[in-house]
Amino acid sequence: xxxxxxxxxxxxxxxxxxxxxxxxxxxxxxxxxxxxxxxxxxxxxxxxxxxxxxxxxxxxxxxxxxxxxxxxxxxxxxxxxxxxxxxxxxxxxxxxxxxxxxxxxxxxxxxxxxxxxxxxxxxxxxxxxxxxxxxxxxxxxxxxxxxxxxxxxxxxxxxxxxxxxxxxxxxxxxxxxxxxxxxxxxxxxxxxxxxxxxxxxxxxxxxxxxxxxxxxxxxxxxxxxxxxxxxxxxxxxxxxxxxxxxxxxxxxxxxxxxxxxxxxxxxxxxxxxxxxxxxxxxxxxxxxxxxxxxxxxxxxxxxxxxxxxxxx
Amino acid sequence: xxxxxxxxxxxxxxxxxxxxxxxxxxxxxxxxxxxxxxxxxxxxxxxxxxxxxxxxxxxxxxxxxxxxxxxxxxxxxxxxxxxxxxxxxxxxxxxxxxxxxxxxxxxxxxxxxxxxxxxxxxxxxxxxxxxxxxxxxxxxxxxxxxxxxxxxxxxxxxxxxxxxxxxxxxxxxxxxxxxxxxxxxxxxxxxxxxxxxxxxxxxxxxxxxxxxxxxxxxxxxxxxxxxxxxxxxxxxxxxxxxxxxxxxxxxxxxxxxxxxxxxxxxxxxxxxxxxxxxxxxxxxxxxxxxxxxxxxxxxxxxxxxxxxxxxxxxxxxxxxxxxxxxxxxxxxxxxxxxxxxxxxxxxxxxxxxxxxxxxxxxxxxxxxxxxxxxxxxxxxxxxxxxxxxxxxxxxxxxxxxxxxxxxxxxxxxxxxxxxxxxxxxxxxxxxxxxxxxxxxxxxxxxxxxxxxxxxxxxxxxxxxxxxxxxxxxxxxxxxxxxxxxxxxxxxxxx
Numbered sequence: 171x172x173x174x175x176x177x178x179x180x181x182x183x184x185x186x187x188x189x190x191x192x193x194x195x196x197x198x199x200x201x202x203x204x205x206x207x208x209x210x211x212x213x214x215x216x217x218x219x220x221x222x223x224x225x226x227x228x229x230x231x232x233x234x235x236x237x238x239x240x241x242x243x244x245x246x247x248x249x250x251x252x253x254x255x256x257x258x259x260x261x262x263x264x265x266x267x268x269x270x271x272x273x274x275x276x277x278x279x280x281x282x283x284x285x286x287x288x289x290x291x292x293x294x295x296x297x298x299x300x301x302x303x304x305x306x307x308x309x310x311x312x313x314x315x316x317x318x319x320x321x322x323x324x325x326x327x328x329x330x331x332x333x334x335x336x337x338x339x340x341x342x343x344x345x346x347x348x349x350x351x352x353x354x355x356x357x358x359x360x361x362x363x364x365x366x367x368x369x370x371x372x373x374x375x376x377x378x379x380x381x382x383x384x385x386x387x388x389x390x391x392x393x394x395x396x397x398x399x400x401x402x403x404x405x406x407x408x409x410x411x412x413x414x415x416x417x418x419x420x421x422x423x424x425x426x427x428x429x430x431x432x433x434x435x436x437x438x439x440x441x442x443x444x445x446x447x448x449x450x451x452x453x454x455x456x457x458x459x460x461x462x463x464x465x466x467x468x469x470x471x472x473x474x475x476x477x478x479x480x481x482x
Numbered sequence: 483x484x485x486x487x488x489x490x491x492x493x494x495x496x497x498x499x500x501x502x503x504x505x506x507x508x509x510x511x512x513x514x515x516x517x518x519x520x521x522x523x524x525x526x527x528x529x530x531x532x533x534x535x536x537x538x539x540x541x542x543x544x545x546x547x548x549x550x551x552x553x554x555x556x557x558x559x560x561x562x563x564x565x566x567x568x569x570x571x572x573x574x575x576x577x578x579x580x581x582x583x584x585x586x587x588x589x590x591x592x593x594x595x596x597x598x599x600x601x602x603x604x605x606x607x608x609x610x611x612x613x614x615x616x617x618x619x620x621x622x623x624x625x626x627x628x629x630x631x632x633x634x635x636x637x638x639x640x641x642x643x644x645x646x647x648x649x650x651x652x653x654x655x656x657x658x659x660x661x662x663x664x665x666x667x668x669x670x671x672x673x674x675x676x677x678x679x680x681x682x683x684x685x686x687x688x689x690x691x692x693x694x695x696x697x698x699x700x701x702x703x704x705x706x707x708x709x710x711x712x713x714x715x716x717x718x719x720x721x722x723x724x725x726x727x728x729x730x731x732x733x734x735x736x737x738x739x740x741x742x743x744x745x746x747x748x749x750x751x752x753x754x755x756x757x758x759x760x761x762x763x764x765x766x767x768x769x770x771x772x773x774x775x776x777x778x779x780x781x782x783x784x785x786x787x788x789x790x791x792x793x794x795x796x797x798x799x800x801x802x803x804x805x806x807x808x809x810x811x812x813x814x815x816x817x818x819x820x821x822x823x824x825x826x827x828x829x830x831x832x833x834x835x836x837x838x839x840x841x842x843x844x845x846x847x848x849x850x851x852x853x854x855x856x857x858x859x860x861x862x863x864x865x866x867x868x869x870x871x872x873x874x875x876x877x878x879x880x881x882x883x884x885x886x887x888x889x890x891x892x893x894x895x896x897x898x899x900x901x902x903x904x905x906x907x908x909x910x911x912x913x914x915x916x917x918x919x920x921x922x923x924x925x926x927x928x929x930x931x932x933x934x935x936x937x938x939x940x941x942x943x944x945x946x947x948x949x950x951x952x953x954x955x956x957x958x959x960x961x962x963x964x965x966x967x968x969x970x971x972x973x974x975x976x
Contacts, residue, residue: 223576223597224596224597224598225575225576225577225578225597225598225599225813225814226598226813227598241918242917242918242921242922245918246918246921246922246925247922247954247955248922248925314749315748315749316748316749333748333938335749335751335752336751336933336938336939423752424692424752424754424928425751425752425932425933426751426928426929426930426931426932426933427751427929427930427932427933427938427939427944429928429929430929438925441924441925441928442921442922442924442925442928443921443924446593446597446917446921447576447597449917449921
């Protein structure tokens with residue numbers, strides 16, 4: 171096998187190598203076109219954040235208003251609370267999904283039968299594909315004041331039923347639980363793939379050296395997981411100012427009184443401005459530009475520690 | 483003599499031939515029958531279940547037969563439920579989808595005009611909509627949905643004033659021998675609930691839900707739902723914060739009392755389709771914002787059981803109530819003049835209007851003594867029966883249904899004439915200077931309004947918080963700006 175081209179290979183040789191692979195580039199072309207149209211062209215819409223949109227004048231013709239559209243978000247007295255919720259929940263979700271994801275991956279890779287393993291992998295992936303709106307009604311089935319399962323159980327034990335949608339305290343737990351239940355199957359797939367690829371002779375060597383089960387996990391398994399974990403974390407960090415709108419709006423049934431613990435930037439923008447395109451774009455601009463800056467920042471840190479794990 | 487006659491006849495012949503060349507038809511529209519028929523897309527909305535798509539298509543085709551003959555246009559009718567409507571229409575307007583006529587809520591008008599979503603109808607009226615203004619009681623009423631000279635939409639013909647009321651099941655009133663004429667205030671309603679609740683422990687007395695009607699009469703169209711309003715049938719244009727008034731505080735305590743007694747559905751604060759509870763028979767009444775002659779029959783059309791309407795306040799005619807539903811032409815229309823002609827046609831031609839509301843004669847209804855009813859043996863749910871006359875351009879030219887009686891439209895017109903006009907009638911607030919404050923206020927309201935208004939939380943604890951949060955969000959700035967614009971409007975009128 172020829173040596174892979176790297177940054178020291180002369181340009182002409184790299185070009186020759188690339189030309190040999192032209193079928194692969196051709197196969198890549200449709201996806202590339204889609205990526206450009208779907209992800210890069212719409213970036214022009216960032217302009218809308220600085221304009222007062224008039225449908226008859228179009229994006230380019232609309233009046234330029236500078237930073238005015240950002241005021242409703244950045245000057246709002248509730249902004250610290252909203253940011254606390256958005257960033258706080260995201261950090262909590264990243265942490266919980268990491269721990270639970272790794273645990274699930276460890277358990278699943280312990281299963282000997284390949285058929286059973288595939289069954290479990292598919293079943294933990296199932297919640298990921300269920301629509302969040304349906305999930306919000308499943309949650310309603312548990313938490314509804316009159317017909318919900320939890321209140322029915324409480325009543326049968328003689329305790330007073332709780333109006334879940336009016337009580338702020340349980341919601342951080344409820345939202346984390348729903349988010350993990352729904353999303354962990356997806357991220358744990360990456361961990362499972364990594365774990366299955368670990369050379370089993372490493373475990374045998376460790377056992378020979380007298381390592382216990384726990385020590386084997388600590389010294390063989392976990393180091394292999396560093397790579398996918400860093401990848402997933404870097405990708406999550408870019409979305410730290412975003413939130414799953416369905417999770418924070420539908421699941422709490424848009425209940426106003428618990429707003430201080432369920433409100434994120436996305437639900438705030440949706441609830442406060444009906445059809446002002448400029449203001450909505452300004453909020454989206456804020457989220458995506460800060461997310462991009464964060465990815466670059468944390469990526470440079472990751473590069474210092476383990477350059478092969480950094481995204482760029 | 484014969485020579486002059488023949489010359490005259492020649493001119494007459496020429497004049498008759500001219501419509502084919504683009505002059506006005508005998509209905510008064512400039513139509514060119516030689517070009518391709520234009521398809522006008524019209525969207526209406528309905529609070530509860532919409533008629534089935536095949537039914538709507540059938541009606542579109544029938545109306546198109548008429549319009550093809552008279553206007554060289556076809557009609558593509560769309561009826562959406564409120565949730566569908568609120569999701570799709572703003573998007574379609576922003577992306578300039580090929581939408582011609584659509585039903586518009588009063589509150590959305592100024593923002594749509596500001597964002598260039600709708601076409602100014604004023605310049606088009608003379609040529610393409612010559613009959614519409616004449617169908618209203620005055621030009622002012624016709625053009626109430628305007629911002630300055632920009633005519634945003636033309637109001638639907640219906641009751642044009644609000645009146646707070648209670649809708650209550652007739653069988654409950656009869657069972658406990660409560661005379662509806664004796665109920666005039668909220669205290670009377672309270673007494674009625676006491677009697678009924680004692681005998682019906684399993685039922686809720688009143689259905690509450692999100693965005694429920696507040697039974698306090700006010701003109702809040704001036705404040706674009708921020709809470710800035712003119713209280714009651716005000717003579718003086720003093721802009722007040724509705725939520726800071728004593729009446730509001732005592733209303734909150736009243737509904738809180740009802741909630742604690744178990745008379746209100748407990749999940750009210752998160753219930754978006756609360757009226758369903760009433761329709762399914764789990765509660766016996768709900769608070770409504772209208773009390774006009776057609777209200778009872780409209781509700782009975784949907785409910786299937788008898789209801790009694792009890793007025794709880796005076797009548798008030800505001801800009802919003804006049805133009806609650808109006809018809810606007812989207813900026814995405816390929817031919818706004820044609821859309822205006824279609825609207826004019828639908829507003830003045832009884833045959834088309836009857837089709838829109840009641841369906842096809844013989845299939846969906848039959849006529850008997852000047853009133854309409856379902857045909858013998860036909861299942862009401864299987865035929866087209868839109869039934870919501872307030873959602874079409876002009877219901878007054880349709881034939882009344884059997885449940886409303888022959889002179890019902892005259893009654894509505896008389897009812898309209900009886901209303902007191904708000905001092906702010908014709909005033910449309912321009913929200914541009916206070917967009918940030920309105921956004922912040924909207925957010926505060928989404929936190930507290932439903933919880934307080936449905937009695938789900940204790941007003942002693944939360945009302946002060948609510949008022950404080952409103953002040954922090956800039957309520958006083960909004961009140962001052964509304965007052966300033968209103969004073970300027972009234973000065974200009976003098």
